[in-house]
Amino acid sequence: MSERTATDAVREALAATVAAERLRIVASLIRRTGDWELAEDAVQDAMTRALTAWPTRGIPDNPAAWLTTAARNAAVDMLRRAASERRTAGRAAIEAAVDREDQALGSAPDVDALGVVDDDRLRLIFTCCHPALPMEARVALTLRTVAGLEVGEIARAFLVSEATMQKRLVRARARIRGAGIPYRVPSAEALPERGQGVLAVLYLLFTEGYAGGSGLVRVPVAEEAIRLARLLSTLLVDAPPQPEVLALLALMLFQHSRAATRLDEKGDLVLLEDQDRARWDAAMIGEGVAALAASESARRRIDGVAGPYRLQAEIARHHATAPSAESTDFARVAELYARLARVAPSPVVELNRAVAVGLAEGPLAGIALLDELDDARLDGYHLLPAARADLLRRAGRPAEALPHYERALELAPSDPERRFLVRRIAEVRSDSRP
Template sequence: MGGLAEEAVARAHREEWGRIVATLIRVTGDWTLAEDSAQDAFEQALARWGTDGVPSNPGAWLTTVAKNRAIDRLRRSATERAKLQEVMVMESQDDDELDDRLRLIFTCCHPALTLEARVALTLRTVAGLTTGEIARAFLVPEVTMAQRIVRAKAKIRNAGIPYRVPPGHLLGERLPGVLAVLYVLFTEGYSASSGDRLVREPLAEEAIRVTRLLALLMPDEPEVGGLLALMVLQHARRAGRTDAAGDPVSIEEQDRSAWDHEAIAEGVAILRAALRRHRVDTYQLQAVIAAEHATAPSWAQTDFRGIVRAYDDLARLDPSPVIAFNRAIAWGIAEGPEVGLHRLDLIADRLDGYYLLPAARADFLRRLGRRREAAEQYELALGLAPSEPETRFLERRLAEVTARE
């Protein structure tokens, strides 16, 4: 059994899982049957492709096997005759397949499900991650995650959540819920703040893949383009974000040659296309900020005034404390550390217990040469730091400001 076949199965899993499951759910209305049949098909591929060779059209091969497995399962159940008819006439490469995946995404992200359930279900059903993988990524026991997914599927069935893309007049209010799920998926993968990094990086890639699909299906929605641009631009910098030991490197000190400049160019192009529609939103503004950072030749040559303007707009649309915090930082970088400290003081009461607040104060104080005060703030931040690598980063800074001249 060659590694090539395994690689082909893995690739097919990434590319075909969501489509196969989506089509089987549409035809049978049975989520578990659809997933189990798709799972069987991939297991068969793993057993057969190594000896028989990889089929010329892996997607069609897998769809046929999954369909046959669904028929077998339905035959065993006498009450499922009507569904059986539907599956028998199902085309192996349906014209409807893009719509099927979009149906699946919108159903998994229905507002009648909790955000947690939506995220878990999207990863399981659209992206094809196992329950164990999702549980590890979100640091919950596998049993808990399994229950969460079972509960969500039960609610879809019992409450009559329709398997469809909402009609035009509902699309506007339903799209943000879908984008929120994709954004959570991405940020969970992007921030290595907690959990297993090996599991988390693929989360970001899955989020990008599903968002790309959504952008392809809804090309006229600048919100989708904005989110996709934001993800692509952030992800393009991943190689520079950590050092060899896996510790975070501040963007100021990152090796910009390690960034993926092709991806940056793509992200900027997607963002430009979205901005041309003149319907600005929080994702597009965050992408504008990410693009400023990603395209600047160096930290010193970054257009911080432009970044401050984008944050001002963003704070008007999104009054959350984290946005206010990032805006204060941007002000401090553009106008000087004293302005930054003052801006942080103005919002400090909204950021109680947030370890980045003392860390940011410490950084501004360090730049002002107020080393003793900086050390105090680093100590405070260390008391709140969530993960090992961040703790090491703060300890290094603390050692710098407490070292003898």
């Protein structure tokens, strides 16, 4: 094997190991030391050591065990160099409790007597998403510590400087220490309520990955949200049924299956009805259908009502599985939005329901619902005038649609959306000429 080939093999093996095991190793070190930065630094140190040792010594038979030991040793070295008694005590805690976890490497998570999964990864996820933390801190911690994104990547995704994002992370860790936020999985009774907070963070990560819905996919953020939802559904498989976890996973899969078709080759926005459905990710849609079915099965086991993610996923399924835009069951979509409005009231849900009604019953029916929608929270929301303009255009009233398209253009948050609206304005101006 040439030197270049050997190096490539090492990098591939290390990348695969880190993807599978980084979260477990970091979570375990945080539990033992209580030091979040030390845990992250120790894993980074172990990765550096692997890049030096594996090309000459060969890739170990069990790369995960090697990386775990190297990270543990790096943490011990860091604690040895520290002068405080607190860190010395942390070192003893590490050295005293590693054998059992080394033996259990790669094994299934334990389940306690109450049926709640006892897993360091779940502890970390629930701690990062604790309701005592501001939402921006939950998001930043989840991306940095759980997903493993670099601070610079997170900063770019949220359009802030690296220094600003680093300060958010420091404040969040200090809040965890200062407020005494427990590093544990909630009890079985509290799991559904606390789980909703985790799901809200994951869905926020996913939607941020789409740059506010403009179609600009921030791949590391959107795909990490899906990966974490998959992990959460796997870790909670032996816990009390959690239908909304599976529903959120299905929702994100359906939406992300269209990622390749949201923009054209020029970077311009392509509406759902105009996207090439042959390019949608069929495997991802199939996984979403299976996750949604599993969600429904879990809901029936607890005799619960359909939650907001379940209803949104069902809406997304109708779009993802329809052979064409024309064959989409918009009457059913409108009905699902009406149910969603009762479960999770929102002016945006009502706006979407009006659009669905307009496509199911005719544009004038949708416009009538928009006329009833008077909510200050939609002031400045570009999709409100855009929706009214589109329904007026479909109703054959381009002159009336024009000012609403122009208002949407003033409010549009991204270049692809602005370019799309400029094209629409040109079209309706042409159509409205005598």
